[in-house]
Amino acid sequence: MPRFAANLTLLFNDVPFLERFDAAREAGFRGVEYLFPYEWPATTLRQRLDDTGLEQVLFNLPPGDWAAGERGIAGLPDRVSEFREGVDQALDYARVLDCPRLNALAGLLPPDGDPQACRMTLIDNLRWAADRLATEGRTLLVEAINSRVDMPGFLLDTSTDALSVIEAVDRPNVLFQYDLYHMQIMEGDLIRTLRRSLSRIGHVQFADNPGRQEPGTGEIAFPTVFRALDEMGYDGWVSAEYRPTGSTLDSLDWLPARRQ
Numbered sequence: 001m002p003r004f005a006a007n008l009t010l011l012f013n014d015v016p017f018l019e020r021f022d023a024a025r026e027a028g029f030r031g032v033e034y035l036f037p038y039e040w041p042a043t044t045l046r047q048r049l050d051d052t053g054l055e056q057v058l059f060n061l062p063p064g065d066w067a068a069g070e071r072g073i074a075g076l077p078d079r080v081s082e083f084r085e086g087v088d089q090a091l092d093y094a095r096v097l098d099c100p101r102l103n104a105l106a107g108l109l110p111p112d113g114d115p116q117a118c119r120m121t122l123i124d125n126l127r128w129a130a131d132r133l134a135t136e137g138r139t140l141l142v143e144a145i146n147s148r149v150d151m152p153g154f155l156l157d158t159s160t161d162a163l164s165v166i167e168a169v170d171r172p173n174v175l176f177q178y179d180l181y182h183m184q185i186m187e188g189d190l191i192r193t194l195r196r197s198l199s200r201i202g203h204v205q206f207a208d209n210p211g212r213q214e215p216g217t218g219e220i221a222f223p224t225v226f227r228a229l230d231e232m233g234y235d236g237w238v239s240a241e242y243r244p245t246g247s248t249l250d251s252l253d254w255l256p257a258r259r260q
């Protein structure tokens with residue numbers, strides 16, 4: 001079975017954020033991720049990891065103005081200096097949290113934006129960030145997000161797009177964040193596309209579809225997909241990034257630690 005991590009932005013929402021570390025550890029997780037660490041001091045988050053023995057597996061680079069609807073700036077031509085400052089801020093957190101992976105969100109196509117100019121900006125920014133992360137042995141991830149349901153206009157929305165950008169970036173420490181939920185919406189054919197992308201996959205996330213809730217609420221055959229990930233030799237983290245239908249504990253039937 002894969003190594004499962006909990007996304008603390010979506011899971012354990014019945015307790016305040018800093019208490020979710022204990023909840024995740026007690027539920028049987030060994031690793032955690034969350035969208036953004038920036039509203040807490042890095043030392044506070046470090047303390048929560050030390051208290052619980054959890055590993056920080058991932059967080060995102062600063063995404064621009066999330067509350068105003070922005071969903072990343074890595075592909076926005078007029079935000080390059082802000083993107084670069086964000087990489088440095090994220091690295092400050094990554095050092096304290098000992099986090100080996102950072103995810104860059106490409107962002108939404110701006111009104112009147114030119115998709116080709118955005119793609120070039122994305123490639124340049126990923127190259128710049130990758131070189132920065134490489135000096136510390138960290139990996140930069142880039143995620144494809146569905147543009148049909150959750151993020152219309154997102155600049156990178158299929159595995160084909162993501163792999164083509166990663167190939168153009170041409171840096172060994174840039175890998176694909178494969179989210180089963182988003183790829184089910186955009187492409188389906190999950191096991192075949194996982195296999196095709198495997199050498200470039202650095203992180204996997206999941207939720208069932210439709211609804212973005214726990215396994216068993218939708219159409220994805222999770223036991224089959226998890227088994228296939230094992231069989232194809234994927235040995236990275238697989239993070240639960242879903243909104244539980246009820247309490248998180250009641251949504252964890254898929255987690256092997258809960259069944260022992």
Ligand SMILES: O=C(O)[C@@H](O)C(=O)CO
Nearest residue numbers: 035060143145179205241
């Ligand atoms: O899938 C997602 O939505 C996340 O992984 C993310 O980082 C941006 O929302």
Ligand SMILES: [Mg+2]
Nearest residue numbers: 143179205241
């Ligand atoms: Mg995701």
